[in-house]
Amino acid sequence: QVQLVESGGGLVQAGGSLRLSCVASGRTFSTSFMGWFRQAPGKEREFVAAIWWFFGNTYYADSVKGRFTVSKDNAKNTMYLQMNTLKPEDTAVYYCAADENLGRMTQKSSAAYWGQGTQVTISS
Numbered sequence: 001q002v003q004l005v006e007s008g009g010g011l012v013q014a015g016g017s018l019r020l021s022c023v024a025s026g027r028t029f030s031t032s033f034m035g036w037f038r039q040a041p042g043k044e045r046e047f048v049a050a051i052w053w054f055f056g057n058t059y060y061a062d063s064v065k066g067r068f069t070v071s072k073d074n075a076k077n078t079m080y081l082q083m084n085t086l087k088p089e090d091t092a093v094y095y096c097a098a099d100e101n102l103g104r105m106t107q108k109s110s111a112a113y114w115g116q117g118t119q120v121t122i123s124s
Helices: 102-108
Strands: 002-007 008-015 018-026 033-039 046-052 059-060 068-072 078-083 092-099 118-123
Touching: 002 092, 008 068, 018 033, 018 118, 033 068, 033 078, 033 102, 046 068, 046 078, 046 102, 059 068, 092 102
Parallel strands: 008 118
Antiparallel strands: 002 018, 018 078, 033 046, 033 092, 046 059, 068 078, 092 118
16 A cells, blocks of 8 residues: 655645645555646546656646646655646646556546645636
8 A cells, every 4th residue: 555645735826836745655666656636626637747756757737838847755755746837727636646557647547546635726
């Protein structure tokens, strides 16, 4: 089992920034990829960004490219999502996830392990 705990959500104005954190514990060696997803009210969950834990390769949804940056700190077993130039349409619950299969995350918006989610609200 892998446990994931997110933090860092909040309320900011459009154009502002937030940084989310996700701390992983447990059998983290069983997962190669960690990622961020979001779900807005009335919408399906969507992939946001992912990172290959060992090599650091990063992957992004088109909607956040150039504005969001995913990174990691191996020593702290922590993944980050730096979100800049935030827009009202970025408002959602953001979830941290982990899986051994990148395609499952990017193409199916699915993962083996999930955090509890953190609310991000962008005011216009």
